[in-house]
Amino acid sequence: MLGNFSYKNATKLYFGDDSLKYLNEELPKYGKNVMLIYGGGSIKKNGIYDEVVSILETNGKTIIEDAGVMPNPTVEKLREGVSKAKENKVDFLLAVGGGSCCDYAKAVSVSINCDEDPWEKYYIRFEEPTCEIVPVGCVLTMAGTGSEMNAGSVITNHETHQKIGHVFGEEVMPKFSILNPKYTMSLPKRQMVAGIYDIFNHICEQYFSGDDDNTSDYIAEALMKSVIHSSLIAIENPEDYEARSNIMWSATWALNTLISRGKSTDWMVHMLGQSAGGYTDATHGMTLSAVSLPYYRFIMPYGLAKFKRFAEEVWNVCAEGKTDKQVAEEGLVAMENWMRKIGVAMSLSELGATEDMIDGITEGTFILEGGYKVLTKDEVKQIIRESM
Known part of the structure; x- marks a missing residue:
């Protein structure tokens, strides 16, 4: 570290x-x-x-x-x-x-x-x-x-x-x-799912940064795997106590600052999602899910080693005979498949965003410097547009 x-x-x-x-x-x-x-x-x-x-x-x-x-x-x-x-x-x-x-x-x-x-x-x-x-x-x-x-x-x-x-x-x-x-068991399914993705993205925001061998990243990978595993059980049986308890405990440890220690953090998905939320008033976890994949696909080339590791360690992608880029891309496909399976929003338009909001959402997005690429406003606009 x-x-x-x-x-x-x-x-x-x-x-x-x-x-x-x-x-x-x-x-x-x-x-x-x-x-x-x-x-x-x-x-x-x-x-x-x-x-x-x-x-x-x-x-x-x-x-x-x-x-x-x-x-x-x-x-x-x-x-x-x-x-x-x-x-x-x-x-x-x-x-x-x-x-x-x-x-x-x-x-x-x-x-x-x-x-x-x-x-x-x-x-x-x-x-x-x-x-x-x-x-x-x-x-x-x-x-x-x-x-x-x-x-x-x-x-x-x-x-x-x-x-x-x-x-x-x-x-x-x-x-x-x-x-x-x-x-938590009386929550409507959509709220439960939004919370699950919020947890997962909190971990991602702290994981996709830095290039040293950091204990915090190993903890983050374990938390992500727990969230993925428990989420699939909870969407089938929302009253499964073990799954709901693991989700609740993971949520707490995902953002109590522990896994951010000793490293930089990103938080651009939150900046993009919160700006979109200012226009749509949509559920927080859903605004994050809507912008995540366009953002991660954009920054992947700048943090390729971490995205490859994410694919292998979190999604069990086999790297044999593949380039680092291919492995990393498969990881994001696996993430997308999981997101669709649990039922989160995959675009801002699903949440009520319209083309005439793009400029406002872009201007309202704070640009942070902790991730693998510091975005320009033009790049923010491109990601927002691809999130529509």
Whole structure:
């Protein structure tokens, strides 16, 4: 491994089908006023809401509800949540839901004690928190984003067609997260599949960079193989606990910063997908799947050795009698076949993108330098066009 690095993850995890009971151990550590953050109400239908509220009441907490967090949390919703938290002098934020709820809770947490507009401060100027941060805990109901064990927070501004992520410091990470795989089983299949691809692409973004012999890449390959294996079981039987538990655990480790240690990372698929999401408001994992293959086929010649390794180690492509390019191409074909089998979006047009959005999506794409090729805006446009 090249370079120097530090590693710390401050989030405590409780995993398993009996993990919610540990909420009783965590709640006494925090103040009385708890903002309960959740989405469209599915947690009320499946009983999770009643379980959580009962535990909060048993621990003597005053509950301030903040419902209606959408799949791509908006700046308007963020401002509304911050105002409610200020008004109720919230001491602790408990997000019950998927990655969007966790992301949103973190954005609220750094904004409650600040007078500045959170969008301008954190998502336009990319400043770090300068006010006291209100702690966050998560009860996860969807596997995918890894937000339960990282400091990332993505917010959407529909007015400006921007979907922007801010990765804060370790002080913003959830203090604890509760991961019960059974809570993910009531998700519609499309949401499950979107989460699975989000996991896989998080790993790819950290894998397709660097050319040294890096332990992080070996861990990434193992995680990818686990996701592939478990995904095929889960799409046939969504209630297979072992498959769903492996998917949930892989999601957490895919983006808790472990496999990025000691190497550069890419993240251009996310930049492309998030920009497309700013125009379509499509599910995050699906925007990633729509742009992935055009991007990887474009950069493959610049990172051929890694793409060959990906084909052999992850997809079991036989290299005998073939050129490196042929092996690498077979790996991407295998990846495409798997994507089609699990049922992710294969084009932006499937998600509502139109030709007249191409220029806007191109301009809205941040260009990063960690991968095998630093793109030009013309190359971004070419990839977006090929993703249509």
